[in-house]
Amino acid sequence: MSDGAGTGPERESERAAGGETEPEPEPxxxxxxxxxxxxxPEPEPEPEPxPEPEPTQKADPLTDAFVDEWAVSTIVRTIVPLLIxxxxxxxxxxxxxxxxxxxxxxxxxxxxxxxxxIGTAGNLGSIMCARMSTQLHLGTLEFSLDNRNVRxxxxxVFGLAATVFVLLGFASWGIGRVLGGTxxxxxxxxxxxxxxxxxxxxxxxxxxxxxxxxxxxxxxxDDTTIPVVTNVCDITGVLILFAVVRVVLGP
Amino acid sequence: MRGYDTAFDVYRQALPVVLVSLVAxxxxxxxxxxxxxxxxxxxxxxxxxxxxAFLATRGGVYGSLGARLxxxxxxxxxxxxxxWSGRLRNAIVASFVNGMVVSxxxxxxxxxxxxxxxxxxxxxxxxxxxxxxxxxSAVTMLGVLLTVMFKGYRRGLDPxxxxxxxxxxxxxxxxxxxxxxxxxxxxxVL
Numbered sequence: 001m002s003d004g005a006g007t008g009p010e011r012e013s014e015r016a017a018g019g020e021t022e023p024e025p026e027p028x029x030x031x032x033x034x035x036x037x038x039x040x041p042e043p044e045p046e047p048e049p050x051p052e053p054e055p056t057q058k059a060d061p062l063t064d065a066f067v068d069e070w071a072v073s074t075i076v077r078t079i080v081p082l083l084i085x086x087x088x089x090x091x092x093x094x095x096x097x098x099x100x101x102x103x104x105x106x107x108x109x110x111x112x113x114x115x116x117x118i119g120t121a122g123n124l125g126s127i128m129c130a131r132m133s134t135q136l137h138l139g140t141l142e143f144s145l146d147n148r149n150v151r152x153x154x155x156x157v158f159g160l161a162a163t164v165f166v167l168l169g170f171a172s173w174g175i176g177r178v179l180g181g182t183x184x185x186x187x188x189x190x191x192x193x194x195x196x197x198x199x200x201x202x203x204x205x206x207x208x209x210x211x212x213x214x215x216x217x218x219x220x221x222d223d224t225t226i227p228v229v230t231n232v233c234d235i236t237g238v239l240i241l242f243a244v245v246r247v248v249l250g251p
Numbered sequence: 252m253r254g255y256d257t258a259f260d261v262y263r264q265a266l267p268v269v270l271v272s273l274v275a276x277x278x279x280x281x282x283x284x285x286x287x288x289x290x291x292x293x294x295x296x297x298x299x300x301x302x303x304a305f306l307a308t309r310g311g312v313y314g315s316l317g318a319r320l321x322x323x324x325x326x327x328x329x330x331x332x333x334x335w336s337g338r339l340r341n342a343i344v345a346s347f348v349n350g351m352v353v354s355x356x357x358x359x360x361x362x363x364x365x366x367x368x369x370x371x372x373x374x375x376x377x378x379x380x381x382x383x384x385x386x387x388s389a390v391t392m393l394g395v396l397l398t399v400m401f402k403g404y405r406r407g408l409d410p411x412x413x414x415x416x417x418x419x420x421x422x423x424x425x426x427x428x429x430x431x432x433x434x435x436x437x438x439x440v441l
Contacts, residue, residue: 075342104299115275122419148255160262160265160269168273171277172277230310
């Protein structure tokens with residue numbers, strides 16, 4: 001956080017689109033510096049048996065090929081296989097939840113942690129990826145810790161994680177109390193802060209690796225990384241959370 | 252002029268979205284932690300097992316619908332008003348089909364995992380719960396997403412920036428609530 005606060009407002013308006021940090025890809029920048037752009041609007045990049053023909057942004061909106069992209073069967077055939085793979089993977093974190101069933105039922109605070117951890121992991125991952133892919137398109141990103149953008153991204157992810165997980169510690173304690181749990185504030189804060197910190201490190205690693213890999217393999221990271229990273233972070237978020245729960249509360 | 256954002260700039264811009272999602276997650280978590288939901292979890296084997304998959308596929312189905320509609324709006328392929336025809340209808344029907352197919356698949360998969368783990372569970376019960384929950388969230392998500400995107404677009408909001416937060420917050424909150432409703436309905440029926 002070097003010369004931060006002062007120049008805020010002007011910067012924000014300048015960067016209307018490019019600096020947004022929403023968990024969705026920005027309005028697509030003109031595909032420039034990537035080797036062989038391959039853009040598919042569907043949010044999953046797994047290799048697909050029947051990939052759509054390239055729905056390039058520049059395509060004439062009236063051609064038949066383009067209208068077919070909007071056919072019900074095309075959309076269903078593209079999305080369903082991806083979601084089936086995804087839900088099979090999510091069974092992994094479901095199995096972890098299931099194995100903690102007794103503790104979860106006894107301590108509602110722990111149940112409160114689950115959706116927030118999943119959501120925050122995905123959010124931080126998509127912020128990281130959206131920013132890195134935009135910076136890659138703009139040519140201002142290098143994969144090095146000396147890069148100002150890299151440091152700003154990483155710093156922001158840590159700051160956001162710290163904010164969310166400290167608040168989460170207090171909130172889950174309060175809500176758990178109301179719902180009849182007995183877990184104390186100290187163990188809950190320990191759980192949320194430790195798992196938040198681990199999650200932030202993990203988000204940074206996964207996002208950087210996937211943006212870099214996507215770039216190296218010639219895919220536009222705008223299209224490929226967010227779905228992969230949010231799902232990976234969702235699933236591993238639960239694993240990290242319950243690994244920490246086990247250490248803090250004992251088996 | 253700096254050509255980059257500092258960590259603090261990024262933090263400040265992202266904080267509102269992250270905090271909204273925190274509140275939504277806390278709400279979803281509170282619903283999960285209620286007596287009624289805990290009873291449901293206890294009496295329906297497999298409910299915790301399918302919870303992450305159920306929540307995640309909401310994002311997959313309606314996030315991709317949002318991304319598609321957003322590109323369509325930007326390209327002028329669809330207009331920002333609700334009409335039951337052409338591309339818009341296709342996109343809506345397809346997301347509905349996607350949502351229902353995947354919900355039923357998750358129920359079957361959860362049953363298979365329970366079976367593989369040597370636990371007992373009721374396939375009918377799980378399928379019924381997820382069909383109801385999938386249907387209720389499809390109707391809600393489609394309604395909210397289309398309303399927010401079209402209204403926002405007509406007021407000059409870039410739908411790309413709206414979909415993510417809308418899908419995750421609405422999806423989480425309603426996903427868990429509808430799962431609870433579906434458990435209650437199923438227990439009353441069976």
